[in-house]
Amino acid sequence: MTDQHIIQTIAHTIHVSEKQIQTALSLLQSGNTIPFIARYRKEATGMLNEIQLRQIQEQYEYEQALSSRREAVRQSIMEQGQWTEELGRLLDQAGKLQEIEDLYMPYKPKKRTKASMARDAGLEPLADIFWQQDPHGPSPEEAAASYLNETIPTIEDAIAGAANILAERMSELAPYRQYLRRALWKTSKLECALLVEEDEAKAMLTYKDFSGRIASLPSHRILAINRGEAQKLLKVTLTDTPDANIGKLIQDVTVCDSPYGQIIAAAAADSYKRLIFPQLEREIRSDLTERAEKQAISIFAKNLRSLLLQPPFAGQVILGLDPGYRTGCKAAVIDATGNVLDYGVCYLTGSEKQRRASADTLLSMIQNHGVTLLSIGNGTASYETEQFVASLIQENDLSCRYIIANESGASVYSASDLAREELPDLDVTIRGAVSIARRIQDPLAEAVKIDPKSIGVGQYQHDVNQKSLSAALDAVVESVVNYVGVDLNTASAALLQHVSGLTAATAANIVAYRKEKGPFHSRQELLSVNRLGPATFTQCAGFLRIKGGDEPLDNTSVHPESYELTEKIISHYGLTKADLHDEEKLRALQSKVQMNAVPVLAAKFQAGEPTIRDILEELRKPGRDVRSEFPLPLTRRNVVSLDELKIGTVVRGTVHNVVDFGAFVDFGLKTPGLIHRSELCNHPFRHPTDVISVGDVVDAVIISVDSSRGRVGLSIKKLKQSLKKPTES
Known part of the structure; x- marks a missing residue:
């Protein structure tokens, strides 16, 4: 698959234009970071955000790997002399790695198996006779008689060996594997049984005699079950309907009534039980784990983002x-x-x-x-x-x-x-x-x-x-880090190394320069730092702030490449850049700046509207900390006792963690209270992070208190419902 085909595929998947994909990939391949592209190359990418840019990057890497694997499979099959136009068509249509592997399975070099041993014994022609299912062919016994030798001493051995070859062929039928994969995902369940006594099971006691459809298992259950299995506390099995699935396979491979029907049926049953289902069970368990891990990682990432965006308690001792x-x-x-x-x-x-x-x-x-x-x-x-x-x-x-x-x-x-x-x-x-x-x-x-x-x-x-x-x-x-921005004169090397374009080495060099020369007075001074050249400067400068420096725009997210444009905009409002140092004149400028002026200014200065809009936002609030828009965590003067809590009491707290099944809230108790997902709100949602985030300050009503286990159940939904009820006069 060419790069153009890959670009078309990505554009179709994430619903943006091919030009946007091409531009984003070009910028990424030129060494630009995702935060830099998202913030300072909006005109070029058509306003692609960080999430979209990461999707483009990840899918491009996946599609390249897919293309590489497709070509490797093509070459392998051609070298074997097995290539056909139909196989090429199917391979080109395969959009997933698993589909390519299904097609490659019959041609993949194999380890020593029952089927390979039967082939080595010369039984493949006999298997071909059974596979062709000629209704007028000889009986199985007659056909097998001519294949007896020292390795195959009996007719039964010959038929069994040929059947092993048939079973392997059936296991490699891509259409049946795709059918069975879909069927198992729709109907199968994951079932658990304890391998230890109940008093040894600990947290895994929840999964005693557990059964759940794999199509709807939440990620936290899958990961918990995996942990129980790894700790040898649980036996985990995937359920199936073997009779129906074997029947489907027999139907797919049967050409007509023939003397070999029983052999075909027996080989199909063996293929399903010994080869196909165990392989798909491993595959499905692996896919379940991968999906669960992806979900868990996504939730962790959302929670971490909320935590990192907690506003600072500035000016406090x-x-x-x-x-x-x-x-x-x-x-x-x-x-x-x-x-x-x-x-x-x-x-x-x-x-x-x-x-x-x-x-x-x-x-x-x-x-x-x-x-x-x-x-x-x-x-x-x-x-x-x-x-x-x-x-x-x-x-x-x-x-x-x-x-x-x-x-x-x-x-x-x-x-x-x-x-x-x-x-x-x-x-x-x-x-x-x-x-x-x-x-x-x-x-x-x-x-x-x-x-x-x-x-x-x-x-x-x-x-x-x-x-x-x-x-x-x-x-x-x-x-x-790049969204918030970093104070160039106070940030540690640990913080600086996360700034766009900087590495641990360049961050350390910035700190060393600061210690030797004193605080930075302008962003341009960064070019004097060892191993920090123009390319790195372009990537990092807009995310670094200097308070009280020579250049007032250095304390904003305006990039130095836009300073000249910014001066023109300030001049348009009758002021100069130096006026930004004067609080009174700054307030006058802020009162004049209106966001609806973006199109007019863009036309006047021949600049992109996104860049103009970002500049105006900075002029309205220069030096602002974006975290100030979020609520500060709650502070307290007194402690809450579990014994004091009563059902119906309204408490206020800070969300400390959000998981698949709800949110944990610190409201002054030794252990946080749990708002189960069913108690978050009345409207439907996919995940608790859609309605609540780490750091949120929430009011909730206590709906359960379990003193013996130190657990408190909270509800936002019931509190809102009670507030809607009319009060008695």
């Missing part, structure tokens, strides 16, 4: 607390720019004497440094730490509040080379408390230092293909 029992609660105070001001260890769950000393220590830290917010890790002893902090705030009438932070990955970061480089003078345990504080101060800047798989906002992330998971999560991090 934060006390980070990494709770613990035996080793104590590690504490660290950071200032508004993330620098460590103070640290220590408190024993909040120890003796009364230790608790009083810890209260004095924390109170001193809060008062001496003007702490405005406490960030408490949600790991071991988090609930006890929260109780202690709530009492401290109330008893001392403190104005600060606290928040529960997701501490997943903090311990991994604390022991990393990056943490040692950033905080060389601090013990590994204190680094964890610093991380917990910083991830509230600026979630994105801190989260990029942690392996995304360790952030803990997915489901079964350790059971999926780790290479695919890493690629998807890295793409999310890259997308968010």
Whole structure:
């Protein structure tokens, strides 16, 4: 398949023009990154977004692999002298890798099988006699008699060997395999049985005597079943209807009534049970797993994006607390720019004497440094730490509040080379408390230092293909970092390396340059950084910000290549670029800028409307942080007890994780409450992420409380229904 055919296929699949596909591929092959193309090449691509660009890239790679495999199969069959025009037509029509493999199966070199041994014994001509099904042919016994030798001593052995050849031929019939594949996907079920006693089954007890249609199995069930099977807790089988399926195969291969009908029927049954169904069972299980993994990875990616877009608590002095029992609660105070001001260890769950000393220590830290917010890790002893902090705030009438932070990955970061480089003078345990504080101060800047798989906002992330998971999560991090933008003078190398066009090496060079020369005064100064040339500058410059620099546009997402155009637009409104430094004149400009002027300005300056629109958006809100549009996580002053909860109570909380079956919400309890997908809303939706996201602040009503298991059920749907009811007068 030529590149043009591939482009046509992709255009048909994602419903965009061939010209858009061609342009996108050309830009990608020229070394441009997806964030750069999506943001700064809108006119060229016809406004393709990041999702569409990634689809184009992925499908192009798949179609190339498909084309390569098609050609390899073509060459192999030709070398065998088996090529036909009909086979070529079918191969060209094959749109999936599995269809190509089905066609190749009869010609694929095989390992030693029952059929190959029968061929080696000279029984293929006998199999041909049976296969042709001549109604006037000799009896099977008469036909087999002439094939007896030392290897095949009896007529029964000859017939059995020929039948093995027939069974293999039947297993290679592409039309039947395609029929059976469709039938199994429609009707089959996955059934589970326990391989251990119930008290040993743990979480897999849910799948005792489980049966579910494969066509409708949710991904989390498939991955759970796979885990149970891998741990040898479950026996898993795919159900089928063998009699009907064997009957269909016999019907497909039977030409007419002949003396060989029974042999054909027996070979069909053997082919189905020994060869066809086991192969398709493995294939279907593999496809189920692949689909489930793709879904799980997609959900993890959506959750990670929402988490990374959490707005920062800017301008706050934060006390980070990494709770613990035996080793104590590690504490660290950071200032508004993330620098460590103070640290220590408190024993909040120890003796009364230790608790009083810890209260004095924390109170001193809060008062001496003007702490405005406490960030408490949600790991071991988090609930006890929260109780202690709530009492401290109330008893001392403190104005600060606290928040529960997701501490997943903090311990991994604390022991990393990056943490040692950033905080060389601090013990590994204190680094964890610093991380917990910083991830509230600026979630994105801190989260990029942690392996995304360790952030803990997915489901079964350790059971999926780790290479695919890493690629998807890295793409999310890259997308968010470039969407938000990065402060060139404060960003760590860990954050900078995710900027379009930059690598770990160039990011490190930027930090080294900053340490040696001081802060950057303009984007153009980037060209002085070692190994950062014009091509890299073009890719990264628009995503890097400089606050208070020489060039006011350097603190916007306007790309340097559009500075001249931007100056013309500013001049059109009667101002100069230097006026952007003057707050009063900036407000005057913002009051004049109207988005409906885009077509007029585009015509006047001979520029693309998308670029004009983006420039006007920046002039209306220069230096804005796009994360400010999202709600801040809830902070608290007091702790909630499970015993205090009653059905019907309305609570407010922050969504911490969204999975296939619902959303987990932190509303101040030790464990989060669950909003099952059936309790999210009244209108239909495909997945909970369609209606709720990590970081959302929601109101919900308590619909169930299980104190013994520490579980609370919540409902948004029932709360909305109760609000619609008329109140009694």
